Amino acid sequence: MTSNALSVVVLVSGSGSNLQTLTDQQNSLGIRISAVVSNRSDAYGLTRARLANIPAITLNHKDYPNREQYDADLIQCIDQHSPALVILAGFMRILTPALTQYYHGRMLNIHPSLLPKYKGLHTHRRALEAGDSEHGVTVHFVTEELDGGAPIIQARVKIKASDTEETLRQRVLTQEHRIYPTAVAWFAQGRLKLLNNSAYLDGVPLPESGYDYPVEASTEQP
Numbered sequence: 509m510t511s512n513a514l515s516v517v518v519l520v521s522g523s524g525s526n527l528q529t530l531t532d533q534q535n536s537l538g539i540r541i542s543a544v545v546s547n548r549s550d551a552y553g554l555t556r557a558r559l560a561n562i563p564a565i566t567l568n569h570k571d572y573p574n575r576e577q578y579d580a581d582l583i584q585c586i587d588q589h590s591p592a593l594v595i596l597a598g599f600m601r602i603l604t605p606a607l608t609q610y611y612h613g614r615m616l617n618i619h620p621s622l623l624p625k626y627k628g629l630h631t632h633r634r635a636l637e638a639g640d641s642e643h644g645v646t647v648h649f650v651t652e653e654l655d656g657g658a659p660i661i662q663a664r665v666k667i668k669a670s671d672t673e674e675t676l677r678q679r680v681l682t683q684e685h686r687i688y689p690t691a692v693a694w695f696a697q698g699r700l701k702l703l704n705n706s707a708y709l710d711g712v713p714l715p716e717s718g719y720d721y722p723v724e725a726s727t728e729q730p
């Protein structure tokens with residue numbers, strides 16, 4: 509690993525497949541994952557971190573009386589590792605304004621929908637129930653508004669008549685594993701910035717819904 513790798517902290521609540529993708533590509537992305545933090549001790553993402561010799565920390569939200577106190581401790585926990593970037597990879601918590609403002613411009617999230625559509629939970633089910641012809645995933649900067657920060661990259665997935673929530677989730681996840689590393693590499697290379705609540709790549713504003721990532725038919729298979 510190069511010594512000028514960007515220090516990042518990754519936050520997870522569940523399986524951590526996006527974390528795994530980033531872990532596997534640390535060298536080529538120019539990052540060093542300094543710690544993985546979870547609000548759930550049973551998150552498999554913590555096991556993935558331990559297997560990769562990355563410090564794995566649980567900060568259980570159930571030990572706190574409110575979001576403000578949890579997020580205050582979360583900031584302290586993250587900052588012990590002095591990250592230049594904080595990556596939310598399936599971290600299923602609503603964040604306080606104090607936390608989002610503190611990491612303004614240096615916190616990314618991945619959300620399984622074509623934002624601004626389907627903020628919140630059960631995005632695959634909602635896309636299917638709405639009869640949409642396409643679904644997808646967005647990487648965006650984190651701001652105060654839930655799933656509302658400036659989009660960086662989107663990947664689109666065609667919805668098939670035979671799709672179930674699970675088959676659609678899998679195809680979207682395949683694209684997640686392509687676009688998150690791309691966005692993280694851009695940030696590590698100093699090419700990606702948040703300015704006046706818009707995402708800029710190489711000094712040029714990205715489209716309002718983010719860079720439209722080309723999805724090859726071959727990578728759309730479950």
Ligand code: GAR
Pocket residue numbers: 520521522523524525526527553597598599600618619620628681684
């Ligand atoms: C991913 O699908 C990610 O987009 C989603 O959680 C999953 C985590 O999977 N995030 C959200 O819904 C955030 N609102 P993973 O643990 O296997 O990376």
